[in-house]
Amino acid sequence: MDYSTNDSKSTSKNKVVAVVGGGLVGALNACYFAKRGFQVEVFESREDIREAKIVKGRSINLALSHRGRQALKQVGMEDTIVSKGIPMHSRMIHSLNGTQSPIPYGKKGQYILSVDRANLNKELLSAAETYSTTKLNFAHKLLNWSTETGAMTFLRADGAKEEIQADLIVGCDGAFSAIRKQFLRQSRFNFSQTYIPHGYLELTMPPINGEFAMKPNYLHIWPRNTFMMIALPNLDKTFTCTLFMPFDEFENVTTGDQVIEFFQKYFPDTIPLIGADALKRDYFRLPAQAMVSVKCSPYHLSDKCVLMGDAAHAVVPFYGQGMNAGFEDCLVFNEIMDQLNEDFSAVLPEYTRVRVPDDHAIADLAMYNYVEMRSHVNSKWFLFRKYVDNTLHMIMPRTVIPLYTMVTFTRIRYHEAVKRWHWQDKVRKGELILTRGTQRFSSCNQKRRCSSLSDKEMLIWWLAMMICRG
Amino acid sequence: MDYSTNDSKSTSKNKVVAVVGGGLVGALNACYFAKRGFQVEVFESREDIREAKIVKGRSINLALSHRGRQALKQVGMEDTIVSKGIPMHSRMIHSLNGTQSPIPYGKKGQYILSVDRANLNKELLSAAETYSTTKLNFAHKLLNWSTETGAMTFLRADGAKEEIQADLIVGCDGAFSAIRKQFLRQSRFNFSQTYIPHGYLELTMPPINGEFAMKPNYLHIWPRNTFMMIALPNLDKTFTCTLFMPFDEFENVTTGDQVIEFFQKYFPDTIPLIGADALKRDYFRLPAQAMVSVKCSPYHLSDKCVLMGDAAHAVVPFYGQGMNAGFEDCLVFNEIMDQLNEDFSAVLPEYTRVRVPDDHAIADLAMYNYVEMRSHVNSKWFLFRKYVDNTLHMIMPRTVIPLYTMVTFTRIRYHEAVKRWHWQDKVRKGELILTRGTQRFSSCNQKRRCSSLSDKEMLIWWLAMMICRG
Numbered sequence: 033m034d035y036s037t038n039d040s041k042s043t044s045k046n047k048v049v050a051v052v053g054g055g056l057v058g059a060l061n062a063c064y065f066a067k068r069g070f071q072v073e074v075f076e077s078r079e080d081i082r083e084a085k086i087v088k089g090r091s092i093n094l095a096l097s098h099r100g101r102q103a104l105k106q107v108g109m110e111d112t113i114v115s116k117g118i119p120m121h122s123r124m125i126h127s128l129n130g131t132q133s134p135i136p137y138g139k140k141g142q143y144i145l146s147v148d149r150a151n152l153n154k155e156l157l158s159a160a161e162t163y164s165t166t167k168l169n170f171a172h173k174l175l176n177w178s179t180e181t182g183a184m185t186f187l188r189a190d191g192a193k194e195e196i197q198a199d200l201i202v203g204c205d206g207a208f209s210a211i212r213k214q215f216l217r218q219s220r221f222n223f224s225q226t227y228i229p230h231g232y233l234e235l236t237m238p239p240i241n242g243e244f245a246m247k248p249n250y251l252h253i254w255p256r257n258t259f260m261m262i263a264l265p266n267l268d269k270t271f272t273c274t275l276f277m278p279f280d281e282f283e284n285v286t287t288g289d290q291v292i293e294f295f296q297k298y299f300p301d302t303i304p305l306i307g308a309d310a311l312k313r314d315y316f317r318l319p320a321q322a323m324v325s326v327k328c329s330p331y332h333l334s335d336k337c338v339l340m341g342d343a344a345h346a347v348v349p350f351y352g353q354g355m356n357a358g359f360e361d362c363l364v365f366n367e368i369m370d371q372l373n374e375d376f377s378a379v380l381p382e383y384t385r386v387r388v389p390d391d392h393a394i395a396d397l398a399m400y401n402y403v404e405m406r407s408h409v410n411s412k413w414f415l416f417r418k419y420v421d422n423t424l425h426m427i428m429p430r431t432v433i434p435l436y437t438m439v440t441f442t443r444i445r446y447h448e449a450v451k452r453w454h455w456q457d458k459v460r461k462g463e464l465i466l467t468r469g470t471q472r473f474s475s476c477n478q479k480r481r482c483s484s485l486s487d488k489e490m491l492i493w494w495l496a497m498m499i500c501r502g
Numbered sequence: 503m504d505y506s507t508n509d510s511k512s513t514s515k516n517k518v519v520a521v522v523g524g525g526l527v528g529a530l531n532a533c534y535f536a537k538r539g540f541q542v543e544v545f546e547s548r549e550d551i552r553e554a555k556i557v558k559g560r561s562i563n564l565a566l567s568h569r570g571r572q573a574l575k576q577v578g579m580e581d582t583i584v585s586k587g588i589p590m591h592s593r594m595i596h597s598l599n600g601t602q603s604p605i606p607y608g609k610k611g612q613y614i615l616s617v618d619r620a621n622l623n624k625e626l627l628s629a630a631e632t633y634s635t636t637k638l639n640f641a642h643k644l645l646n647w648s649t650e651t652g653a654m655t656f657l658r659a660d661g662a663k664e665e666i667q668a669d670l671i672v673g674c675d676g677a678f679s680a681i682r683k684q685f686l687r688q689s690r691f692n693f694s695q696t697y698i699p700h701g702y703l704e705l706t707m708p709p710i711n712g713e714f715a716m717k718p719n720y721l722h723i724w725p726r727n728t729f730m731m732i733a734l735p736n737l738d739k740t741f742t743c744t745l746f747m748p749f750d751e752f753e754n755v756t757t758g759d760q761v762i763e764f765f766q767k768y769f770p771d772t773i774p775l776i777g778a779d780a781l782k783r784d785y786f787r788l789p790a791q792a793m794v795s796v797k798c799s800p801y802h803l804s805d806k807c808v809l810m811g812d813a814a815h816a817v818v819p820f821y822g823q824g825m826n827a828g829f830e831d832c833l834v835f836n837e838i839m840d841q842l843n844e845d846f847s848a849v850l851p852e853y854t855r856v857r858v859p860d861d862h863a864i865a866d867l868a869m870y871n872y873v874e875m876r877s878h879v880n881s882k883w884f885l886f887r888k889y890v891d892n893t894l895h896m897i898m899p900r901t902v903i904p905l906y907t908m909v910t911f912t913r914i915r916y917h918e919a920v921k922r923w924h925w926q927d928k929v930r931k932g933e934l935i936l937t938r939g940t941q942r943f944s945s946c947n948q949k950r951r952c953s954s955l956s957d958k959e960m961l962i963w964w965l966a967m968m969i970c971r972g
Binding site: 216219220221222223224225226227322 | 689690691692693694695696697792
């Protein structure tokens with residue numbers, strides 16, 4: 033769709049959109065608004081990462097999937113980004129004894145992509161800059177802004193203050209959003225920030241003889257119940273390993289020897305791959321980082337301001353959807369801009385109405401997977417369920433879609449995906465009630481076919497219910 | 503227990519405790535700390551309500567129950583307060599056709615008390631002032647404070663700034679606590695504020711011929727599903743009626759005639775009692791007020807600051823426990839001060855550990871009752887359950903205690919009360935599974951006693967389970 037022919041473009045040309053935050057979602061949003069013809073001003077508190085030597089904080093690779101790709105596609109960026117990603121078709125589960133078992137993410141041909149956060153950010157900033165109406169302002173720290181007039185004051189690196197008046201302010205300034213602080217002063221703004229007891233720590237697994245130290249096209253997982261490690265491949269043939277562990281337990285490991293002892297006990301196969309010396313050193317390079325889940329509502333303030341990305345919904349990283357949800361925010365907003373002809377006073381409330389339930393759903397799912405990934409992935413029951421779900425999906429691709437597939441490989445709204453999933457679960461529980469109810473009465477003189485259904489009969493009953501609904 | 507003989511008193515004498523907020527919990531806390539011998543400075547942003555003519559905002563009467571009374575008792579205030587309260591032994595349910603049905607709160611002799619917020623606050627402030635070591639500072643607005651040094655800056659009514667250094671800062675400054683803002687800047691502080699879709703509005707029902715217009719020793723309830731009205735008696739023989747309704751619906755009533763029409767439809771029995779003219783006038787006196795539920799954790803910052811009352815846990819008003827929970831905070835803190843010999847560095851983390859789960863539990867329960875009070879109170883199923891619970895409680899007073907009784911008439915920790923209640927519910931659901939499981943198989947050729955248990959058999963089974971556990 034070519035927006036240059038859009039009716040509203042004549043009005044948008046005179047309007048200033050201030051995007052606060054030049055991270056992933058801010059940079060992508062700049063492209064979206066610029067493409068529509070708005071005057072876009074991006075304000076980022078840090079220096080331009082394309083010039084900076086070291087980028088501090090945040091994980092260095094991310095899993096890009098369908099929603100994120102669709103959002104990139106709309107501004108012509110999908111191919112560029114995908115070409116620099118590494119496909120991961122399956123999880124690769126590392127058991128304690130060193131055996132590795134793959135669990136596919138979806139059907140053949142479906143995969144998620146390991147992409148480099150810094151590179152993706154750089155590409156998006158450069159893409160935003162190709163629009164003549166876009167100006168990127170780095171080292172601009174937000175001091176204050178007015179919810180009534182849209183007037184904003186920034187502190188520049190040179191100590192000077194800069195004022196700007198915006199028609200729309202788009203807060204993409206992350207989990208600790210400065211823009212959001214004004215929302216907290218309004219009545220009836222719902223907000224929550226929840227830290228999980230786990231912290232994370234990143235380690236690098238170098239190449240061996242110029243090649244990946246493990247199979248590259250997998251997201252490697254070492255599930256160990258209360259904690260876990262994962263590893264994602266990078267273009268330079270390293271892996272970034274991320275150890276997730278309760279802060280309490282991080283506190284118990286304070287010396288290099290304790291690190292080795294800990295890895296020997298739980299991740300013995302990784303010691304030769306990371307290298308004992310590197311492990312002892314890198315483990316203490318940074319303290320364990322906290323993870324927060326942020327939810328809020330509404331996302332907008334009158335017709336002046338809207339929150340997107342982590343500023344609106346920071347999620348814990350266990351569903352690989354943080355960036356994808358943030359990118360989909362831009363896409364959904366864009367769709368509503370089309371529907372409501374760029375009228376901010378209609379678009380903003382509609383965006384809140386549509387998007388809040390979906391973002392809340394993915395925040396909850398990520399929290400759910402926080403438990404599932406490190407524990408259930410271990411169990412045979414989990415593997416069996418994945419197997420059943422995938423098989424049923426193969427037989428009835430429209431009726432039974434595994435949750436992971438809905439979230440990762442479709443644009444089914446997150447909250448719809450959860451609803452369908454709960455429905456499937458309810459059906460499963462219905463089955464349980466039948467089984468348990470009847471077993472309790474096995475002392476009665478019933479015929480065998482009544483006292484408990486065979487597994488085959490259960491499957492038939494369950495399939496019948498699925499089909500009836502489908 | 504006489505604290506004047508307490509070992510630690512010699513140290514507490516030199517320590518300054520700054521209580522921020524001179525509302526109910528702040529004033530009570532001042533008594534507690536003063537009684538221990540601390541130098542207590544209370545800072546309240548408003549004027550002294552004992553001198554002010556009109557007290558704005560907040561509901562004017564509250565339900566005092568066991569926890570609150572125990573907390574008052576400890577500082578010798580129970581009798582004074584109780585003597586000015588009006589006992590309410592039962593709910594009085596007003597149906598649409600005007601019939602009234604009482605539902606007792608507990609056993610004979612158990613009641614909650616309708617108390618006047620302003621009077622209670624005044625009494626507590628005066629009680630705090632009887633301690634020579636206590637200073638009350640009104641019209642002092644907190645500007646800033648240091649989490650490291652405990653230094654605080656206040657803005658006085660005369661425009662001057664005042665500095666004070668405290669050994670301990672106790673934040674009792676309500677749901678929108680200024681003290682809590684510093685907590686939000688710390689890492690790993692969990693926080694949520696949730697507004698419910700309902701607002702509330704207060705109306706006064708005057709005496710008729712010098713007497714209460716309705717039976718005084720009841721909490722009157724008009725449950726109407728999506729909304730409801732309640733009325734509590736006051737010492738001056740008025741009732742304060744509070745209408746709870748979704749904000750959307752408040753917006754639909756904009757003229758005096760619409761008010762009458764609305765009351766005619768839903769609360770016809772109250773129109774002659776409130777008076778049509780008063781109703782038309784008072785309904786629009788103030789806009790509908792919002793209600794917020796606040797949860798956070800931890801409650802303390804190092805050994806310097808602790809949050810109590812609404813600052814730590816604002817709850818929606820539907821369990822009548824907001825003030826009681828806040829008062830119990832003071833009591834629990836006091837108990838831990840005894841246990842840990844007034845060592846703030848030990849007392850504060852212990853207070854967080856002990857109190858957070860209980861306050862979160864009552865916040866959740868209040869939210870649960872938000873639904874129950876306005877809808878289920880209507881239904882026969884609810885009445886039946888109350889009846890069963892109360893009967894079982896009479897037979898087995900230690901094993902089966904109705905949730906409402908545990909919350910209102912005991913000091914069983916809130917989270918323990920919820921646990922016991924969930925257990926009872928689980929037992930009930932077990933019963934349901936049995937019933938439903940067997941009914942599904944009624945097509946099979948079973949004997950009648952197998953296909954569905956009689957009500958009597960259910961009751962026996964359920965009682966057996968209860969007794970086994972007890």
